Amino acid sequence: MSRATPFQTVRALAAGYGPRVFQVRGWVIAAIVLAPVALVLGVSGLASLQGHPLPPGAALTVFHTILAKVVLPILALIAAPAGIREDLEQRTLPLLLTRPAPAWAMPLGKGLPWFAWGAAWIIAATLGLQILGGDPGQRMGALVGAWWGELAFVALLGLTFKRGTLWAALWLFGWENLVAVFPPFLQRLTFTHYIESLAGSRGHSVSATELLAQAQVSTEPWLALIILILAGLAFWAACGWKLHATPVGLAGAESEG
Numbered sequence: 001m002s003r004a005t006p007f008q009t010v011r012a013l014a015a016g017y018g019p020r021v022f023q024v025r026g027w028v029i030a031a032i033v034l035a036p037v038a039l040v041l042g043v044s045g046l047a048s049l050q051g052h053p054l055p056p057g058a059a060l061t062v063f064h065t066i067l068a069k070v071v072l073p074i075l076a077l078i079a080a081p082a083g084i085r086e087d088l089e090q091r092t093l094p095l096l097l098t099r100p101a102p103a104w105a106m107p108l109g110k111g112l113p114w115f116a117w118g119a120a121w122i123i124a125a126t127l128g129l130q131i132l133g134g135d136p137g138q139r140m141g142a143l144v145g146a147w148w149g150e151l152a153f154v155a156l157l158g159l160t161f162k163r164g165t166l167w168a169a170l171w172l173f174g175w176e177n178l179v180a181v182f183p184p185f186l187q188r189l190t191f192t193h194y195i196e197s198l199a200g201s202r203g204h205s206v207s208a209t210e211l212l213a214q215a216q217v218s219t220e221p222w223l224a225l226i227i228l229i230l231a232g233l234a235f236w237a238a239c240g241w242k243l244h245a246t247p248v249g250l251a252g253a254e255s256e257g
Contacts, residue, residue, distance in 0.1 A: 064201070068192070176191060
């Protein structure tokens with residue numbers, strides 16, 4: 001039996017693993033994305049009927065403080081362990097690695113269905129948020145780009161550390177929220193910086209009187225998108241390298257025949 005190419009491996013795994021996104025975990029992801037937007041739109045509708053419309057900045061608040069800062073990290077923490085990490089925990093990975101295919105391409109193959117599924121609901125939520133105002137194109141690109149990077153990042157931490165999900169949560173909910181006090185070069189080591197650069201807006205303003213507050217920097221939108229895409233590819237490549245080097249069953253060079 002000839003060994004499959006990396007492209008064939010990714011395509012076969014994505015096609016075979018795709019139906020998993022229609023199970024409970026996938027619908028939980030969809031609900032987490034849509035629920036905040038649906039709730040805000042409902043409140044907005046009721047407020048308008050009573051003659052008290054929501055303030056113009058409501059869409060920005062929902063986008064930055066809820067979708068970008070809360071929903072996106074939760075999606076990554078739910079979806080990322082459903083790939084190779086789940087195979088490790090259920091001891092089914094050695095069966096997968098006995099196939100004549102490059103092991104390093106497998107994390108991406110199992111991650112793509114979750115990326116596509118999450119991106120579809122993120123786009124739907126962003127379009128729904130348009131009712132409150134703003135440019136859906138910029139917001140859509142920011143969230144989908146960050147989703148690509150965060151999903152790969154959490155997957156990598158899950159393969160690198162025994163408690164990778166915990167470390168990912170600390171990064172996404174701790175480190176990311178300290179961006180306002182970071183020096184400019186550290187701000188660029190957060191997903192928040194690139195989301196804000198792509199969206200063309202910020203979820204917070206830094207006052208000169210705030211303790212430890214740093215000057216906020218920005219990156220050109222096109223460059224921010226490229227960085228997120230390349231970062232995601234680098235994280236997936238690191239996932240593949242880690243899997244290839246991990247002595248699990250026939251992992252590593254033995255698994256490739």
